[in-house]
Amino acid sequence: MTHPLFTRSKAVEAAQSAGTPIVALESTIITHGMPYPQNLEMARKVEATVRENGAEPATIAVLNGTLHIGLEDAQLEALAQTKGAAKLSRADLAVCMASGKTGATTVAATMIAAHLAGIAVFATGGIGGVHRGAEQSFDISADLQELSQTPVTVIAAGAKAILDVPKTLEVLETLGVPVIAYGQDRIPAFWSAQSALKAPLRMDDPASIARAHKMRAALGLPGGQLIANPIPIEAEIPRAEMDPVIARALQDALEHGITRKSVTPYLLQRVYELTEGRSLTANIALVLNNAALGARIACEMAQN
Numbered sequence: 001m002t003h004p005l006f007t008r009s010k011a012v013e014a015a016q017s018a019g020t021p022i023v024a025l026e027s028t029i030i031t032h033g034m035p036y037p038q039n040l041e042m043a044r045k046v047e048a049t050v051r052e053n054g055a056e057p058a059t060i061a062v063l064n065g066t067l068h069i070g071l072e073d074a075q076l077e078a079l080a081q082t083k084g085a086a087k088l089s090r091a092d093l094a095v096c097m098a099s100g101k102t103g104a105t106t107v108a109a110t111m112i113a114a115h116l117a118g119i120a121v122f123a124t125g126g127i128g129g130v131h132r133g134a135e136q137s138f139d140i141s142a143d144l145q146e147l148s149q150t151p152v153t154v155i156a157a158g159a160k161a162i163l164d165v166p167k168t169l170e171v172l173e174t175l176g177v178p179v180i181a182y183g184q185d186r187i188p189a190f191w192s193a194q195s196a197l198k199a200p201l202r203m204d205d206p207a208s209i210a211r212a213h214k215m216r217a218a219l220g221l222p223g224g225q226l227i228a229n230p231i232p233i234e235a236e237i238p239r240a241e242m243d244p245v246i247a248r249a250l251q252d253a254l255e256h257g258i259t260r261k262s263v264t265p266y267l268l269q270r271v272y273e274l275t276e277g278r279s280l281t282a283n284i285a286l287v288l289n290n291a292a293l294g295a296r297i298a299c300e301m302a303q304n
Contacts, residue, residue, distance in 0.1 A: 006117060008058075009070030015056035016118065021298035023050045023291065024069075024114035024122040024152070027061040027104035030076075031085040032265050033125075034280060040080035042284050044073075046291045050123070053295030060113045062088060065100035069117040079104070087261060089142045107154065108146035111224065115150050120213060120301055122154050123294030125287045126190045127226065129159040129168030131263060132250060139260065140171065148175035152224040153213045155182075155294040157231050157286040161190040162246055162267040166197060173200065178216075178225040180209065182293065188230035191282045192239040199228065206293065210300035229293050235285035237278055245274045 030039045050057040058070040086103030096103040128141025159168045181199030189195035249270035258266045271279045
């Protein structure tokens, strides 16, 4: 199967031909989330986790202007070592492709590419959202608008805890995006299993989530759904520990004048430093957990 706008990896092409469930994976976590070779090890573990749970992974990225739905292992390794890859959202994707450049996809761009390729499930770490101080900066991630218009079910450990999570939930509600906590009544807080915020919706099994996705399509409702999947308790950093760390990182960013797209990478790196690497260990655990749930949801979608 060929398409004028993207190319599939051999494994993804074979999976789609056979009707095997597929889970999309973003690539900014590889290029902007951690250094080489840890990023490559993590990416391979995430793909393996998807396969272990019955689906085929499709890591999405733009390489030299070509949109790839699934990467061969050599491409994955090359991307993990790429310096200066663009961070692609809805506004940047077409320009990167038209310019023949290399870029890694954020949540928004991954959703666009997944839907284009006929993939309905996407597992990530955490979504972007409303940044703290957005009432002055108007810094709100394009991920939220994308969830309101692109019909992909996104599995994440909530919004990144460095964000203004209450405002993020308010925007998602305004946009009509279902925010569904998996197996608990509270919204997870990324590195921590629970926040103080009650979840708008709750579901306890992949089959129900798959049915909800299909019901939205049957009703003609635009957009996808956000599945807020808590980090496993044994891997979490309790909220009482994380809150002062995040506050310190935010203050440091303010003092150094960090703004716009540089904010999230800076804060994640600063949190990593302040937790002496524990945040990265937790981040990997939650991504693997989301990949496993995403694969189970994709399998249910394929059966119903």
